[in-house]
Amino acid sequence: MIIYFSGTGNSRHVASLLQQRMKGEMVKIDAKSIDTASTTHLSPDSDEPLIWVFPIYSWGVPPVVVKYMSTINGDLARNKHYMVCTCGDDIGLAHKQWRDIMRSRGWNAVTAYSVQMPNTYVTFPGFDIDTEEVEADKLSRCDKR
8 A cells, every 4th residue: 555645746656656566555645634534544454565655844754644644543553664755855854753653653664765856845045946957867767766
């Protein structure tokens, strides 16, 4: 099962690539799923991996993903969980934050991966989007990663 959140489409693209290769169900995190997370029950097979796909926000897990992870119901302790995040350059401490949430829920965090995608984070002074050349290079490496 692939559980994903995407702000600009980069993470949706990565989740779709994983879904094509693994044939797993995709669960989208959005405003509606956040509103119903406490009443939603996920019930994947016990041997089915759960892959969490999301972008890095301020070098961490996006608040919408944190809220979803904190409120979703289901016996997910039986499954192995994987983090696949998209980032412009690096993931900061997102993997530690994700593992802390996993631990607090009693879930089995196996490992974390990242895929560099075109930089869309321009909140802080000095940050900018990638040049066309850098963007093209990141996109050309995405599918293989």
